Amino acid sequence: MSRLEIYSPEGLRLDGRRWNELRRFESSINTHPHASDGSSYLEQGNNKIITLVKGPKEPTSRSQVDTNKALLRISVNITQFSKFERSKSSHRNERRVLEMQTALVRTFEKNVMLNLYPRTLIDIEIHVLQQDGGIMGSLLNGITLALIDAGIAMYDYISGISVGLYDTTPLLDVNSLEETAMSSVTLGVVGKSEKLSLLLVEDKIPLDRMETVLAIGIAGAHRIRDLMDEELRSHAEKRVANASSR
Amino acid sequence: MSASAIAPRRKRLSDGLTVTQKVFIRSRNGGATKIIREHYLRTDIPCLSMACTKCPEIVVPDAENNLPKFILSNDPPEFPQPIGKHYVVLDTNIVLQAIDLLENPDCFFDVIIPQIVLDEVRNKSYPVYTRLRTLCRDSDDKKRFIVFHNEFNENTFVEREKDESINDRNDRAIRKTCQWYANHLKEYGINVILVTNDRLNREAAETTTPNKDEEKLITKSLMQYVDLLPNSEEIKDLIPNLEPTNNQELIKSNNNVSKEPIFPEYYSTARIMGGLKNGVLYQGNVQISEYNFLEGTVSLPSFSKPVLIVGQKNLNRAFNGDQVIVELLPESEWKAPSTIVLDSEHFNVNDNPDDDNNENADTTELGINGTSNIVISDKDRRLLAKHAIEAQKEKKVQPTARVVAITRRSWRQYVGQIAPNSVDLQTGGTQNVFVILMDKCLPKIRIRTRRAHDLLDKRIVISIDSWPTDQKYPLGHFVRDLGGIETAEAETEALLLEHDVEYRPFSKKVLECLPAEGHEWKAPASLTDPASLAKDPLLANRKDLRDKLICSIDPPGCVDIDDALHAKKLPNGNWEVGVHIADVTHFVKQGTALDAEGASRGTSVYLVDKRIDMLPMLLGTDLCSLKPYVDRFAFSVLWELDSNADIVKVDFTKSVIKSREAFSYEQAQLRIDDPNQTDDLTQGMRALLQLSIKLKQKRLDNGALNLASPEVKVHMDSETSDPGEVEIKKLLATNSLVEEFMLLANISVARKIYDAFPQTAMLRRHAAPPSTNFELLNEMLHRRKNMSISLESSKALADSLDRCEDPKDPYFNTLVRIMSTRCMMAAQYFYSGAYSYPDFKHYGLAVDIYTHFTSPIRRYCDVVAHRQLAGAIGYEPLSLSHRDKNKMDMICRNINKKHRNAQFAGRASIEYYVGQVMRNNETVETGYVIKVFNNGIVVLVPKFGVEGLIRLENLTRDTNGANFNEVEFKLNFVHKETGKEREIYVFDKVEVQVKSVLDPVTSKRKAELLLK
Secondary structure, three states: OOOOOOEOOOOOEOOOOOOOOOOOEEEEEOOOOOOOOEEEEEEEOOEEEEEEEEEEEOOOOHHHOOOOOOEEEEEEEEOOOOOOOOOOOOOOOOHHHHHHHHHHHHHHHOOEOHHHOOOOEEEEEEEEEEOOOOHHHHHHHHHHHHHHHHOOOEOOOEEEEEEEEEOOEEEEOOOHHHHHHOEEEEEEEEOOOOOEEEEEEOOOOOHHHHHHHHHHHHHHHHHHHHHHHHHHHHHHHHHHHHHHHO | OOOOOOOOOEEEEEOOEEEEEEEEEEEEOOEEEEEEEEEEEEOOOOOOEOOOOOHHHHOOOOOOOOOOOOOEOOOOOEEOOOOEEEEEEEOHHHHHHOHHHHHOOOOOOOEEEEHHHHHHHHHHOHHHHHHHHHHHHHOOOOOOEEEEOHHHEOOOOOOOOOOOOHHHHHHHHHHHHHHHHHHHHHHHOOEEEEEOOOHHHHHHHHHOOOOOOOOOOEEEOHHHHHHHOOOHHHHHOOOOOOOHHHHOOOOOOOOOOOOOOOOOOOOOHHHHHHHHHHOOEEEEEEEEOOOEOOEEEEOOOOOOOOEEEEOHHHHOOOOOOOEEEEEEOOHHHOEOOOOOOEOHHHOOOOOOOOOOOOOOOHHHHOOOOOOOOOOOOHHHHHHHHHHHHHHHHOOOOEOEEEEEEEEEOOOOEEEEEEOHHHOOOOOOOOEEEEEEEOOOOOOOEEEEEOOHHHHOOEEEEEEEEEOOOOOOOOEEEEEEEEEEOOOHHHHHHHHHHHOOOOOOOOOHHHHOOOOOOHHHOOOOOOOOOHHHHHHOHHHHHOEEOOOOOEEEEEOOOOOOOOEEEEEEEOOOOOEEEEEEEEOHHHOOOOOOHHHHHHHHHOEOEEOOOOEEOOOOHHHHHHHOOOOEOOEEEEEEEEEEEOOOOOEEEEEEEEEEEEEEEEEEHHHHHHHHHOOOOOOHHHHHHHHHHHHHHHHHHHHHHOOOOOOOOOOEEEEEOOOOOOEEEEEEOOOOHHHHHHHHHHHHHHHHHHHHHHHHOOOOOEEEEEOOOOHHHHHHHHHHHHHHHOOOOOOOOHHHHHHHHHHOOEOOEOHHHHHHHHHHHHHOOOOEEEEHHHOOHHHHOEOOOOEOOOOOOOOOOOEHHHHHHHHHHHHHOOOOOOOHHHOOHHHHHHHHHHHHHHHHHHHHHHHHHHHHHHHHHHHHOOEEEEEEEEEEEOOEEEEEEOOOOEEEEEEHHHHOOOHHHOEEEOOOOEEEEEOOOOOOEEEEEOOOEEEEEEEEEEOOOOOOEEEEEEEO
C-alpha cells in the first residue's frame, strides 16, 4: 500500500482526477429547518458534513453578552465513525479540533457582519459524518452555506479548498490518501476576489512553489463558490415558487 | 478483500467525467475494515497511437502545460496474416516473469501496459515495477512502451461482479482493454495481441463471444508469441525457465513420477506471523560464509552473536542476502562454526543437470543432518532461546537455526559461466546446463539453453526464476552474453554487473538537462551584469573570489577536479584559508532527470582502466571541474585560522573563482620544497602545509585512527593498455595537506547543516566496533605475540595499534592494522533524525560530527550536503525532498549501498588486473599467514595486495596426517615438496610461490599460492 503512484507520469492522480480537478461537490441547504435557523448538508468527495446555525439568539449566560456585536461560537463534532476505522475515544476535546474551531471563528468573525446583531449569540454546530481529506476546506463551505440559509448578513461567500504539492506539481482538492503523502495548504477565499480569509499551512512547502499552489487553489475556490451559488439560487427559486403558489 | 454486495452508483459530473465508488474490505490484525474510495472515470485518456486521428482531439495538458506524447508507432512490427501489424498488450505474469526479455532491444516493440497490470506488478515486486516504469519513460523512439490507464477510462473500466474474485476481475479488465484497443484501431489496420501465460485468461478471451461488431481477441502465450518473431531462435533462450509444472506441456512428459522433495516446504504466512509474535521464530538477513557456501549466519537483534545455519537443508534454498525467517534447532545440533573451506564450484562437480533426482550421498559426510523432526513446543522453544543466548557468551558452541521461510529474495541478475562438464557436446539441441556464478557464496544455477556450445568460455548474465522444493538447484534462464572469458571488456562489464553498477550511457532525457551552451559555457565576467542577472537571479548572492590565489592539488592525470585551496595572511597575523568545492548543484537542479540519475548512481566508480561517472562528462570534467586559468562557480568554505590552526571564524558562500594552477601531488611537493620559489602562491601553499600538519597532529591527539589496507595500484601501459606493474600506494605530505583541509571543511559544513536542519541533515557516521569483532584477532595476538588491542576508545585503540610492533619485522605493524581494519564497522551515510547526537560520532576520524561535502562531482551525498548548505546560508530555498525524513532515508540507503558496491567493484577490478600481471611473471614472494583452517591456510602477499587460500591438498600429500590445533592457531603437516614436517602458525612469515591460474571449473583466474 505504501508506494503509491500519487501522480502518474501520464498526469493522473490516485482516484483518476487530473491535477486541477475538484472532487464531486454536492450541497443542499435548509436540510434541518426544525432543528436550526440555518442548515446545510455538504458532500465534497467523501467528506460528508452537516452544519447547523442557531441564532442570532439570546446568549445562554450573561458573561457572553457583548454590547457591540454578536458572539460567534463554532463547535466541530468529528464523529467517531467518520474514518475507516472507528476511533475509540471522542474527538471533542482534541487539540486539533480545538485549533480548527479557533481558526474557523477567526475566519468568519471578519466576514459575518456581527455588529448588526449586538447582544446575541450565533452558535454553529458542525457534524462530520465522514471524512476523506481536506476536511478544513469543506467545513468552511458548509458554514458559508448554513450562514446564508440562516439569513445572517455576510460580506461575501467564503469558499474553502485544500491544495497539495507533489514534487513540483500542485494537486487541487486533496483526498485523504494524498493528504498523508504530501504537504498541503488550506485556503479560504473571499467570494470571487483573490483575498484570502484563511491560509492554513501545517506542513513545509518551498516558498518558491507557494505562488503556483495559491493560484490553483484560488481558481478551485472560485469554482466552488460558483457551485455553492448555483445551489443557493436553485433552492431560492424553489422556495419562491412554493411561496407564490401558496 | 471480498466483493461488495451493493453495486456502486455512478454519477456523471460533467461531460467526460463520471464518479463512482470503489468499495472493498480490508482485513488487518483480525479486524475487517470497509474502505470506500472515490474513483473518477474519464473519456480524455488517449490511446497514444500515432496512427489514431481521434485521440489527439481529446487530450488535455498536464500541470506543466505539456500535452501527452503519442508514442506507439503508426507502422508497428508485422506478423504473417491473419495478425498483420500489431500492438502488444501484456499481462501481469509476463511482466513479472520476463522483465529481462521486455528490456531486450531486439523484441517487444509497441507495447501497451494496462494500468491494472502496472498496479499488480507494483504490489508484487517494486523493483520490477521501477524497471517497467523506466522502460516506459525511456523507450520513446525505440521500443515504444506506454501505460494505458484503463481503470480511469470510462470505456474500459469494469465493475467487479458478484462472487467474482479480484484476479478474475483484473483479468477481465485486461481483456476489456484489449477489446477496446482492437476496436479503436481497427480502421487503421492495427491488431492487438494479448500476451499472457495464464491459460485461463487465454481461454476466457477465446470463449467469450464479443458483440457483433467486435472481433475475437488474439491471445498468445509468451512461447507462442516469441515463436512468431523473425528472430525467435535467439530470443527463445531468454524465456524464463518456469517451474516444471508450467512447461511440462512443452518440454517434459517423461518425468511424471511424483518426486521426493529435497527441501522442506516453507511455513505458511499465518504460522510465521504467529511464530514471530510468540518469539519462537526470528527474522533476519542471511549472510553466507565467504569460505563455506553451505554455512550462513543470521544476525538477530536478540542474540549477541549471529546464529549459525549449517547445511543445505537448513539453509533451505536461501540465497546470500535474503531476508528469512529462522527457527532455532535443538541444543544437540549446536556447533562451532566450521573450519572447513567449501565453495560451490568445487562441490558436487559431477552432478548431472538433467537428473532431478540424485540423492547426494556426501551431504551426511559434510555434517549436514537433515532437518530434525523432533516436535518442540513453543514453551520449550523460548527456553531454548534463553539457552542459546547463554551459550553464545561461553565460547565455542554456537546455536544453530534453520530457515523456515523467505520473506524477501535478494535475487537479481547474476554473472557466471557455464560449467563445461555439464554440457553434452554431442547433442546440439536444448539442454540443461549448470551455470557457476562469479559470487562464490551462491549455488549453481540450472538453465535450459540451445546455445550451450556457443556459450562455453563466455561470461554470461543469467536471471533466476524459481527454486522449487524438488529441485536441488535453482532454475534460471539465460539473459545475455558479455563476451569471452578473460577479455578485458567482458570482465569489466561482468564486474560492473555483479556489483550492480549502472554503467550504461546517460539517457537522452538526462543529457537534455545539461546547459545548452555545452563546452562553451562560461561563468559571467561580472556578477552585477544585468543580462546575466536576468538569466540567473541567484548570481547576486555569489561572491567574487577571482582575485584569490587558488590552486588545486590532485592525483596526476585527474580531470574531475572537485576541490581547490588558497591561504592568505591576514593583517592580524591569522590565516585566511579557503576550500573551494565545485558548484555541482548549480547545474544539477533538484527534480530534474539529471538529479534523479545522479541520485540513483550515487557515486562514480573507479576501475583500473575505466571510470564510470555519476554525472555526465560535460559537467564532471569540464563545467564543474575547477580547471586552472578559467572562471568556475564554486561553493567556498572560508576560515580564519590562527597560527595554531584553531578556527577563529568560518564562513560559507557560493562564489566564482579562478584557479591559478592545477598541481599533481608530486608537483606541489616539488614547488613547496624548492627554496627558489617565493611567489605568493607558493607561500600560501607552504602555509597550508604547515597548518595541515598541525591539524593532523590535533586529530591524532584526539584519537583518530591510522589504519591500513593492502591497496595497490596497477600501472597500465599507456599504448597497449595492458597492465604493466603493480605498485603499493605511496603517500606524500601534499596528500595529507589536501586531506586535512577537506576533513576540516566536511566537519564545518556538517555542523552548519545540522544546525539548520536538525532532523534531516545529510551526515556520515562511523560506529565504534563491537568488541566481539576483535575477539578472534585479539586471541591470535595474545597467543602468538602476547600483544593485545584495546577497545576502550579510539584513542586507546590507536595507541595499542602503535604498540603492536615486532622489532624483527617492520611489516608486522601494518599487517595488524590491515587485519584490524577488517574488524571495523563500515562508515555510513545517514540523516540526522535517524540517530541521536552522541551516535553521530565518526570513530575513525575521532570527531563528533562529519559529512561529505568536498566531492560533489563523484558522490551524491555531497550534492545533498551542498543543497542543504545553500539552504542553510539562505542562498536558495531547500527543496522539500531533502527536508523529508522518508525521502532522506531512501537517499541514504541508496548511497550507502552504491558506495559499498563501488568499493567492491574497484577492488575486484584491481584484483583482476593484478591477476593479469601475475600471469606474466611467476615469482616467489613473502607472505603472511592471516588465517588457519582445518584444511588450509590463508596467506596475504603484501607486494600484490592479494590473499589466497592454500588448501591442505596443496600443502601436503598426506592430508590425514595433518593436525589442526584450533587453540594455538596451528597446522601441522608434512610438506609436500621437501617432505619435512612443518608447523604453520597464524602471523607466520612464509615464502610463497605466486602464480595466477585459470580454474578449470569456473574459468576464473585467481592467485594461486604455493608454500615454499
